[in-house]
Amino acid sequence: MKVITNPKQSEWSELLKRPTKSIEEIENTVVEIFEDVKNNGNSAIIKYTQLFDECHLKSIEVSQEEINDAAKRVSNTLKSAIKIAKQNISKFHEAQKTKAIKVMTTKGVKCWQEKRPIQKIGLYIPGGTAPLFSTVLMLAIPAQIAGVKDIILCSPPNNKGKIPDEILYTAQLCRVTKILKVGGIQAIAGMTFGTSTIPKVYKIFGPGNQFVTVAKQLATKFDVAIDMPAGPSELMVVADDTAKSNYIASDLLSQAEHGPDSQVILISTSKSLINKVKQDIMEQLRFLPRKEIAQKAIENSKLIYVNSKEVALELVNEYAPEHIIICTGSNEFFTDNITNAGSVFIGNFTPESAGDYASGTNHTLPTNGHSKAYSGVNLDSFTKSITFQHITKEGLQNIGNTIEVMANAEGLEAHKNAVTIRMKDITKDN
Amino acid sequence: MKVITNPKQSEWSELLKRPTKSIEEIENTVVEIFEDVKNNGNSAIIKYTQLFDECHLKSIEVSQEEINDAAKRVSNTLKSAIKIAKQNISKFHEAQKTKAIKVMTTKGVKCWQEKRPIQKIGLYIPGGTAPLFSTVLMLAIPAQIAGVKDIILCSPPNNKGKIPDEILYTAQLCRVTKILKVGGIQAIAGMTFGTSTIPKVYKIFGPGNQFVTVAKQLATKFDVAIDMPAGPSELMVVADDTAKSNYIASDLLSQAEHGPDSQVILISTSKSLINKVKQDIMEQLRFLPRKEIAQKAIENSKLIYVNSKEVALELVNEYAPEHIIICTGSNEFFTDNITNAGSVFIGNFTPESAGDYASGTNHTLPTNGHSKAYSGVNLDSFTKSITFQHITKEGLQNIGNTIEVMANAEGLEAHKNAVTIRMKDITKDN
Numbered sequence: 001m002k003v004i005t006n007p008k009q010s011e012w013s014e015l016l017k018r019p020t021k022s023i024e025e026i027e028n029t030v031v032e033i034f035e036d037v038k039n040n041g042n043s044a045i046i047k048y049t050q051l052f053d054e055c056h057l058k059s060i061e062v063s064q065e066e067i068n069d070a071a072k073r074v075s076n077t078l079k080s081a082i083k084i085a086k087q088n089i090s091k092f093h094e095a096q097k098t099k100a101i102k103v104m105t106t107k108g109v110k111c112w113q114e115k116r117p118i119q120k121i122g123l124y125i126p127g128g129t130a131p132l133f134s135t136v137l138m139l140a141i142p143a144q145i146a147g148v149k150d151i152i153l154c155s156p157p158n159n160k161g162k163i164p165d166e167i168l169y170t171a172q173l174c175r176v177t178k179i180l181k182v183g184g185i186q187a188i189a190g191m192t193f194g195t196s197t198i199p200k201v202y203k204i205f206g207p208g209n210q211f212v213t214v215a216k217q218l219a220t221k222f223d224v225a226i227d228m229p230a231g232p233s234e235l236m237v238v239a240d241d242t243a244k245s246n247y248i249a250s251d252l253l254s255q256a257e258h259g260p261d262s263q264v265i266l267i268s269t270s271k272s273l274i275n276k277v278k279q280d281i282m283e284q285l286r287f288l289p290r291k292e293i294a295q296k297a298i299e300n301s302k303l304i305y306v307n308s309k310e311v312a313l314e315l316v317n318e319y320a321p322e323h324i325i326i327c328t329g330s331n332e333f334f335t336d337n338i339t340n341a342g343s344v345f346i347g348n349f350t351p352e353s354a355g356d357y358a359s360g361t362n363h364t365l366p367t368n369g370h371s372k373a374y375s376g377v378n379l380d381s382f383t384k385s386i387t388f389q390h391i392t393k394e395g396l397q398n399i400g401n402t403i404e405v406m407a408n409a410e411g412l413e414a415h416k417n418a419v420t421i422r423m424k425d426i427t428k429d430n
Numbered sequence: 431m432k433v434i435t436n437p438k439q440s441e442w443s444e445l446l447k448r449p450t451k452s453i454e455e456i457e458n459t460v461v462e463i464f465e466d467v468k469n470n471g472n473s474a475i476i477k478y479t480q481l482f483d484e485c486h487l488k489s490i491e492v493s494q495e496e497i498n499d500a501a502k503r504v505s506n507t508l509k510s511a512i513k514i515a516k517q518n519i520s521k522f523h524e525a526q527k528t529k530a531i532k533v534m535t536t537k538g539v540k541c542w543q544e545k546r547p548i549q550k551i552g553l554y555i556p557g558g559t560a561p562l563f564s565t566v567l568m569l570a571i572p573a574q575i576a577g578v579k580d581i582i583l584c585s586p587p588n589n590k591g592k593i594p595d596e597i598l599y600t601a602q603l604c605r606v607t608k609i610l611k612v613g614g615i616q617a618i619a620g621m622t623f624g625t626s627t628i629p630k631v632y633k634i635f636g637p638g639n640q641f642v643t644v645a646k647q648l649a650t651k652f653d654v655a656i657d658m659p660a661g662p663s664e665l666m667v668v669a670d671d672t673a674k675s676n677y678i679a680s681d682l683l684s685q686a687e688h689g690p691d692s693q694v695i696l697i698s699t700s701k702s703l704i705n706k707v708k709q710d711i712m713e714q715l716r717f718l719p720r721k722e723i724a725q726k727a728i729e730n731s732k733l734i735y736v737n738s739k740e741v742a743l744e745l746v747n748e749y750a751p752e753h754i755i756i757c758t759g760s761n762e763f764f765t766d767n768i769t770n771a772g773s774v775f776i777g778n779f780t781p782e783s784a785g786d787y788a789s790g791t792n793h794t795l796p797t798n799g800h801s802k803a804y805s806g807v808n809l810d811s812f813t814k815s816i817t818f819q820h821i822t823k824e825g826l827q828n829i830g831n832t833i834e835v836m837a838n839a840e841g842l843e844a845h846k847n848a849v850t851i852r853m854k855d856i857t858k859d860n
Contacts, residue, residue, distance in 0.1 A: 077835055092543075116768075130841035249849040290842070349825065349827075357832065386772070391780040403786075
């Protein structure tokens with residue numbers, strides 16, 4: 001933990017810098033695997049699954065029987081928890097539905113905007129030590145509410161050829177259309193090009209390691225959209241003496257346990273709070289099963305003392321955190337004026353983990369400063385807006401001349417002519 | 431023009447294929463210029479402006495005096511047309527404003543979503559034979575309505591060091607913050623890294639040639655967002671005997687004049703309409719100033735006869751056109767069931783050029799099949815949604831156990847602990 005006191009504005013950019021990783025070496029591998037999957041489909045998929053997941057699969061599609069068996073093995077306690085979370089996530093994302101926006105911009109000129117679901121999407125759920133079924137909830141629930149037709153899920157199998165029960169159970173609960181035992185670069189390549197088993201999709205969602213991140217970026221070159229660029233998870237906390245130091249410590253640690261590269265920053269106008277948080281972190285760290293991971297992230301964490309809430313706010317907006325907890329005597333000052341953040345958690349009883357699982361908000365959020373320009377995943381991530389217009393004869397008479405003048409000034413005579421040819425008929429008819 | 435009759439579904443993918451371009455050669459140039467601008471700022475910018483625009487600039491920023499002079503030279507007729515267009519575009523984009531969405535997902539758990547403006551954006555307006563001031567309207571108007579703070583505009587100077595009067599006038603009218611005489615790759619690089627004159631922005635909007643397209647794609651690697659991937663403009667028309675062939679011909683030509691690589695497709699259930707459109711195109715083409723460009727695009731155009739409106743609809747959704755005109759006896763069937771399109775124009779008196787200039791809808795739209803997953807530019811393109819949550823003691827008691835169970839099942843004990851530590855205090859207090 002580094003304690004920094006009143007950093008000069010000229011030092012902010014260095015202070016708030018995220019560690020950058022060279023991805024160039026990875027890029028070649030990703031390009032190679034994409035090429036192979038594009039040309040050789042399933043046989044390439046099976047080859048890389050053998051290589052990376054150490055598992056030889058006859059069939060990469062999860063059968064209904066496997067799903068049913070998995071569901072039986074999930075405890076009722078966990079099932080209930082998942083259902084409560086699903087209810088809250090559904091409520092919050094249902095509320096994001098919008099109606100068509102219709103405007104008569106000029107008499108006879110009717111314009112409207114409607115959102116329509118993306119027809120085919122792919123969800124990537126990472127493997128690893130823990131089954132990230134919560135991410136299945138966060139992606140499949142809004143997809144289903146938006147009306148997406150085909151929801152494909154790819155997740156790497158373990159060396160016995162299995163995907164965790166919790167993931168299969170949750171995927172079925174959220175009406176995922178097809179589940180595939182494919183992970184890593186080959187999963188993203190499969191959903192980009194399609195194979196005889198993996199459907200080609202229009203947009204890919206979900207987190208992953210740096211290989212998956214680079215693969216998703218490459219997918220965009222082949223005209224597949226992605227949810228957002230990814231990066232290590234982050235938590236910033238702004239707190240003063242109204243905050244409880246042991247709560248803050250627990251939140252910082254919950255972020256730190258994600259991985260050694262997790263970003264953890266506390267900003268405070270209270271030196272005594274900073275000291276107490278420091279002590280509480282050391283205290284709580286001892287009892288964590290993932291303490292080695294958390295310790296590494298905590299070593300790189302920053303506890304920044306600043307003189308005023310105004311400076312704290314500026315630091316927040318400069319950093320553009322993925323998650324931010326606000327626990328101060330003037331919470332509204334912050335919530336009203338934050339311009340860059342993924343998700344904001346307010347007050348002593350709003351831990352960040354609430355948003356990770358069950359409060360209802362989405363946990364797929366922009367990291368690495370991307371909240372300056374990107375939204376977190378929300379209902380609109382699964383739709384696109386289409387505009388429509390209908391112009392009557394009268395409408396064209398009202399705006400026709402404007403179009404003609406502008407098209408002419410841009411040197412586009414055929415654009416002008418498409419109006420002129422119609423206007424002549426209208427004049428003749430009158 | 432190729433007339434195709436009842437193509438088999440197995441041939442669709444070939445039939446609807448857009449020409450692909452190799453961008454690898456360009457990529458090296460783009461990477462090199464990015465590196466140079468990153469390291470050498472303005473001096474690199476000025477060097478490439480000399481090289482590509484054949485113009486040596488002392489200052490790359492447009493002065494207020496230049497803007498005032500330019501405004502004096504724009505005719506009153508054009509000024510009025512631009513103002514009418516601005517009014518309609520403003521009305522349509524104002525109507526897209528949304529309120530915060532607030533939901534109590536569980537008693538004591540308040541979640542909300544608010545849209546906040548992106549603070550700094552860059553607009554790229556291409557140079558070339560004609561001044562594309564209409565694109566200034568389409569990007570700067572919604573940016574201003576959304577509340578974007580800094581709106582930077584880059585456009586290449588001619589060899590006399592000037593940006594067209596119409597662009598300067600329109601930029602000032604739409605309250606662009608800063609106008610820079612920089613074009614091409616160096617403009618995108620400048621807005622990506624920032625120089626002593628060009629501000630670094632969070633998101634870059636606007637069309638451009640293939641150099642600009644590749645540069646925008648590269649910018650995303652440096653954490654700058656872009657509006658959408660670009661490609662040659664496209665128009666698909668679905669028409670039957672209720673359509674007027676000379677109107678359809680004029681629309682197809684208005685698309686064709688954009689460039690030799692413009693995509694022009696007519697789908698019809700009427701063979702006689704196809705024949706008449708073919709004749710009308712040849713007739714109208716003769717009188718166009720840009721007929722050589724249009725001719726090339728028309729040579730590659732496709733007129734497709736199909737048996738039924740159902741097949742026509744399937745072709746539309748498979749192609750996912752940027753613009754589509756629907757002129758049939760069953761327009762509603764199409765508008766209700768189109769899933770993939772950028773902007774839809776309905777009926778005999780709704781030429782595509784209306785949406786290019788003055789009806790109110792945006793003309794920055796997804797090409798190259800991207801409308802399967804991307805929206806055209808709209809008010810939301812200039813904002814990001816941020817989620818907020820506030821949980822009371824009671825709220826945490828209601829969902830705390832759910833979070834604990836789920837965090838535990840994902841092996842994230844520190845996530846669980848952030849809840850447990852608070853729950854203990856709440857229980858103690860009660």
